[in-house]
Amino acid sequence: MTQLEAGRVQETRTPELGHAADDDFLGIKALLVANAYPSPSAIYRNGFLHRRVVAYQAEGVRTDVFYLHPPASDPYEYEYEGVRVIVGDEDAYRQFVAANHYHSYMVHFATPSMLEPIRRFAPTVPVTVWVHGFEAEAWHRRWFNFVSDPAAIRAAVRKKYDYYDGQLTFMRELYSDESLDLVVVNVSEWFQKFVVEPDAGVELAHGEVIPNFIDNEAFPYKSKRAEDRFNILSIRPYASRKYANDLTVRAIQELSMRPYFDHLKFTLYGEGGLFHETVSPLDAFENVEVNNRFLEQAEIPAVHAQHGIFITPTRFDSQGVSMCEAMSSGLVPVGTDVSAISEFVRDGVSGLLAAPEDAIGLANQIERLYFNPNMYLRMSTTAATSVQESCGRANTIERELKLIRRGVVHV
Known part of the structure; x- marks a missing residue:
């Protein structure tokens, strides 16, 4: 050894x-x-x-x-x-x-x-x-x-x-x-x-x-229920500002001022030098679970199954692999209309996109899904089928x- x-x-x-x-x-x-x-x-x-x-x-x-x-x-x-x-x-x-x-x-x-x-x-x-x-x-x-x-x-x-x-x-x-x-x-x-x-x-x-x-055997589609849209997931590195985790935090802060906030649950996973300073504003929220670790690949499908929305802002991305993996599992992505993201997420069809650097826009897109369960269910199915067409075997x-x-x- x-x-x-x-x-x-x-x-x-x-x-x-x-x-x-x-x-x-x-x-x-x-x-x-x-x-x-x-x-x-x-x-x-x-x-x-x-x-x-x-x-x-x-x-x-x-x-x-x-x-x-x-x-x-x-x-x-x-x-x-x-x-x-x-x-x-x-x-x-x-x-x-x-x-x-x-x-x-x-x-x-x-x-x-x-x-x-x-x-x-x-x-x-x-x-x-x-x-x-x-x-x-x-x-x-x-x-x-x-x-x-x-x-x-x-x-x-x-x-x-x-x-x-x-x-x-x-x-x-x-x-x-x-x-x-x-x-x-x-x-x-x-x-x-x-x-x-x-x-x-x-x-x-x-x-x-x-x-x-994106392997649909590793990330199989699981049919979602309307109430799954209340469970919002983030799996991101915190080693670079590229991943825009600060926008996720600011979107949660914005949603905390809206009357339905207590109906939502947020789960964040990640590691990196920016982790603690980025997520510290979330300490006050009981419905936000913060996990300072990465998930092993075998764990991710089970975590996907427990959530319905994948919040995934970015400042620069040539594809967005974790986003596509979540889509394969049936999560609806809420992300940023920047770089290559719109090549894999069709806004309003297989996910929802906000403008660059727009944390309030991210919150508004989550709100759209909150008030439109049928749209959420339709997008969930479309997200999985579209990512397998573009990124499947x-x-x-x-x-x-x-x-x-x-x-x-x-x-």
Whole structure:
């Protein structure tokens, strides 16, 4: 046993990194490269990648993961829910790519150190790069994290020169790269057209839009009752102002001044450095339950079943995965009409949206559902069906599998 970040996992040392396990495997073997991956001690570390890998393996694509972790100068591996995960620094990753053969490479949160070994040692193997957020954005996109603090503004400007300029130059060159069999995947049309391409200053030569997978088996639809609209849920990180949890708090404060407030119940889950300062104004309300923890994935469907509305404001989002998971379970989202949200929530049909930075608007949308039980029930059903159409297996995993398998004809 050895220390792995916040906890401990069983590991196997790989001094020479060896070869991919099961070299006699007869199907497609793929390698997913990422900047983080879940373990028993850190289940939320890019958990959306793990859900993909599990789905790929269920379809016969044996998928290994290389967690490129610069501090891990002594490489090791562990298994997480049937997935082989190798952890190592840039040298270890380069050796691993050189020593092993895969039919397809998948890269999440791309960096030069992730692509260089593939370009050098496997230049003809199909590569699929997923673009999720910060790795493809200009420095000012996260304005909400530093506009109120001069020191944070100075730090952001320094990071523009130390990180963003070089990273965007790399992404610009990657989008136009003709030396690799490359496809770049964005999780929403909005993100590609209004962030990725403008910030890089180029149109994607090989781009596709495929949303993050929302598994209706993990988040099954449960028929709602009219009274479920009185139970309002929030499951959000509190590590960034991006998630606009302050707007949720202000919406609750606004609703507390309305005569039906005592009929409502609010349940908030989350962790992060902003948690206590954000939720402290709610201490006075007996009908607000605050939980300073994340839910494990197995817990979420049961919590979804106990609630009817998912309050999910945001300041910037390329999709809104937790929102889509709640919709799959039949909760009606009340969110913000900003960035990609309207690509997944049709206002007035599958959910209700308020204007950006409008806490009173969020409260008003909850009020609409309070006084319109039939509208609530109709939206609940539509939310589940619409998110499965846009983010279910057919429009996500099956399309990703086609990319992974492209050009592979001999297995």
